[in-house]
Amino acid sequence: MIRFTSFQFRIQAAIAVGVLVLVAIVVAITGPHLIHLYDTTVANCKAKGDCSSAKAALSSSDSFLQTALGELLLVVPALIGLFWGAPLIAREFETGTFRLVWTQSVTRMRWLAVKLGIIGLTSMAVAGLASLMVSWWFSPIDKVNVSQFTSFDERGIVAIGYAAFALAFGVTAGLLIRRTLPAMFATLVAFVGARLAVTYWVRPHLMAPVKTAIPLHVIFGTSLEQNSATGLVFFEPVNIPNAWIYSNEVANNSGHAPSAKFLESACHSLLSAPSGGVQSNTPTPNPNSGFPECFARVAAKFHQVVIYQPASRYWAFQWYETAIFVGLAVILAGFCFWWVRRRLV
Amino acid sequence: MTAALETSGLGKQYGQKWALHDCTLAIPEGKVVGLVGPNGAGKSTLLNLAVGLLAPTSGTIEVLGGRPSDGPSQLGGIGFVAQDTPTYEGMSVAKHLRMGAWLNPHWDSELAERRIKQLGLDPLQKAGALSGGQRAQLALVLALAKKPEILILDEPVASLDPLARREFLQTLMEVVAEHGVSVVLSSHLIADLERVCDYLVVLVASHVQLSGDVSALLVSHYHLSGPRRKRSTLPANQEVIEESHTDKQSVFMVRSDDPIIDPAWIVKPVTLDDLVLGYMRQAREAEPHGRPDLGVLR
Numbered sequence: 001m002i003r004f005t006s007f008q009f010r011i012q013a014a015i016a017v018g019v020l021v022l023v024a025i026v027v028a029i030t031g032p033h034l035i036h037l038y039d040t041t042v043a044n045c046k047a048k049g050d051c052s053s054a055k056a057a058l059s060s061s062d063s064f065l066q067t068a069l070g071e072l073l074l075v076v077p078a079l080i081g082l083f084w085g086a087p088l089i090a091r092e093f094e095t096g097t098f099r100l101v102w103t104q105s106v107t108r109m110r111w112l113a114v115k116l117g118i119i120g121l122t123s124m125a126v127a128g129l130a131s132l133m134v135s136w137w138f139s140p141i142d143k144v145n146v147s148q149f150t151s152f153d154e155r156g157i158v159a160i161g162y163a164a165f166a167l168a169f170g171v172t173a174g175l176l177i178r179r180t181l182p183a184m185f186a187t188l189v190a191f192v193g194a195r196l197a198v199t200y201w202v203r204p205h206l207m208a209p210v211k212t213a214i215p216l217h218v219i220f221g222t223s224l225e226q227n228s229a230t231g232l233v234f235f236e237p238v239n240i241p242n243a244w245i246y247s248n249e250v251a252n253n254s255g256h257a258p259s260a261k262f263l264e265s266a267c268h269s270l271l272s273a274p275s276g277g278v279q280s281n282t283p284t285p286n287p288n289s290g291f292p293e294c295f296a297r298v299a300a301k302f303h304q305v306v307i308y309q310p311a312s313r314y315w316a317f318q319w320y321e322t323a324i325f326v327g328l329a330v331i332l333a334g335f336c337f338w339w340v341r342r343r344l345v
Numbered sequence: 346m347t348a349a350l351e352t353s354g355l356g357k358q359y360g361q362k363w364a365l366h367d368c369t370l371a372i373p374e375g376k377v378v379g380l381v382g383p384n385g386a387g388k389s390t391l392l393n394l395a396v397g398l399l400a401p402t403s404g405t406i407e408v409l410g411g412r413p414s415d416g417p418s419q420l421g422g423i424g425f426v427a428q429d430t431p432t433y434e435g436m437s438v439a440k441h442l443r444m445g446a447w448l449n450p451h452w453d454s455e456l457a458e459r460r461i462k463q464l465g466l467d468p469l470q471k472a473g474a475l476s477g478g479q480r481a482q483l484a485l486v487l488a489l490a491k492k493p494e495i496l497i498l499d500e501p502v503a504s505l506d507p508l509a510r511r512e513f514l515q516t517l518m519e520v521v522a523e524h525g526v527s528v529v530l531s532s533h534l535i536a537d538l539e540r541v542c543d544y545l546v547v548l549v550a551s552h553v554q555l556s557g558d559v560s561a562l563l564v565s566h567y568h569l570s571g572p573r574r575k576r577s578t579l580p581a582n583q584e585v586i587e588e589s590h591t592d593k594q595s596v597f598m599v600r601s602d603d604p605i606i607d608p609a610w611i612v613k614p615v616t617l618d619d620l621v622l623g624y625m626r627q628a629r630e631a632e633p634h635g636r637p638d639l640g641v642l643r
Contacts (some may be wrong), residue, residue: 100432
């Protein structure tokens with residue numbers, strides 16, 4: 001059965017290897033350039049005194065490849081579900097060949113076990129290798145990005161879980177629907193749905209976020225802004241590298257943001273300055289703008305409250321999410337075994 | 346008589362509809378059994394239950410004394426040629442034989458290759474490019490080379506042209522002669538069965554209307570024609586299967602183990618055709634609202 005499955009799967013496997021080799025070539029040619037760029041610009045930017053433009057230049061280099069490789073990791077698991085998963089059983093039903101293959105001297109359970117085993121492991125290996133190469137290629141860029149969490153599902157090990165789930169769902173859909181095209185469609189819908197649901201509803205709750213209150217201090221971006229809806233707002237940017245920020249507020253001990261009225265009186269001198277309206281802090285605040293006084297009055301009563309996941313939890317999140325999708329895949333596979341044995345035809 | 350296939354109260358339900366209901370039959374071993382009946386009689390359902398592709402809703406079925414699909418040895422004992430003889434389109438004839446070797450521990454590759462050669466099939470040809478007849482032949486080779494104790498064929502020739510049909514049945518007869526394997530062959534074409542079968546089971550609406558050795562059945566049935574008379578006037582040992590009357594004449598098909606001695610009758614032997622049609626009509630008359638649609642039988 002293993003040899004037969006390998007034989008039937010050889011073309012799909014060859015395509016997968018072809019894609020991986022192609023990605024490997026692209027990554028091997030363009031990757032060292034990015035590392036070199038990082039080493040020559042960002043690594044010694046402090047000495048040159050202009051880090052932000054060096055970082056911006058690195059982040060925007062090879063933008064086409066950045067998009068393509070990122071998308072690749074989103075798309076590969078879906079393609080595995082559509083083209084390896086959905087037809088696996090549906091195709092046998094459509095062509096009637098299940099009557100041929102399930103009446104050989106191999107039980108259906110063994111047939112399914114070998115198919116799922118070989119194709120499942122291959123899917124996970126393909127997704128894992130693709131993710132490994134893409135993650136390596138992106139590593140210089142990721143070092144200058146604000147947060148590693150923004151590219152969470154295009155790096156690391158989660159793609160392995162996505163691929164396992166997509167494959168298992170495709171197989172299950174094909175088993176129940178018995179037609180390849182509708183099964184492919186169902187797989188696409190379910191895969192996108194599951195990914196969105198986990199990203200927006202499950203992932204944020206996997207671990208209780210950290211809440212921290214820090215004194216306000218003047219950094220680039222600290223500002224007093226005129227918001228058309230609520231009036232004056234005092235804004236302090238977050239400076240926690242690589243964290244996943246849930247919320248960021250300026251608040252007093254009882255949790256209230258400074259009222260527009262308070263800001264108006266505290267920052268009177270700022271507001272009456274000739275530029276009027278919105279006043280932002282700049283890298284080098286103008287001592288005459290009235291901002292330091294304004295800031296000091298606000299900082300006396302208020303502090304910054306940040307709710308976030310620290311950078312150190314990144315890999316825990318990767319493992320949890322991978323486990324969720326692999327777990328779903330195992331449940332679906334178990335259902336397939338049960339259905340094939342007990343309920344089928 | 347040991348049973349190659351035995352069922353008791355066997356039923357298969359799809360939703361509200363019974364494809365096979367309360368079917369009890371025994372098919373002996375070592376015979377070439379023709380399973381005949383109108384479309385919808387449950388032949389295909391019965392055979393799919395026999396190879397374990399379907400699970401019964403009620404009742405029991407045993408093939409070679411074991412439950413269908415109960416493990417590799419049970420599967421290995423049965424060679425199955427499914428309806429429309431499915432094969433993998435993109436796989437060559439040779440690869441189909443490799444598949445057989447991979448999936449069956451008792452595979453006889455010498456036999457398989459010899460038969461493919463005899464059939465004149467190109468081993469490198471893709472199964473999708475074969476004619477219907479060639480594909481059926483390939484399916485038969487695959488079923489045979491796993492060295493089964495019984496061959497089960499579900500309407501293998503239904504979609505073939507007359508020539509291909511004849512060739513297929515010819516091959517089947519050779520195989521039976523060479524390997525002495527039991528065969529169960531379903532068909533709604535009586536002519537096919539006549540050529541190869543030595544045992545007949547007529548299935549109408551899940552029930553066995555007739556079953557027995559073809560030769561014994563043929564000699565125990567008679568066509569009687571003579572002056573008009575009522576059915577009730579026939580002797581008790583003559584079971585009327587079918588009757589038709591004109592003003593002056595009556596025609597009966599009767600079953601009798603004793604010779605017909607009444608000189609008023611013109612006695613003629615029956616053909617297999619007459620026999621099967623007669624029993625099917627009998628089933629339909631017994632069940633006035635019955636569904637048996639006798640359909641096309643020739």
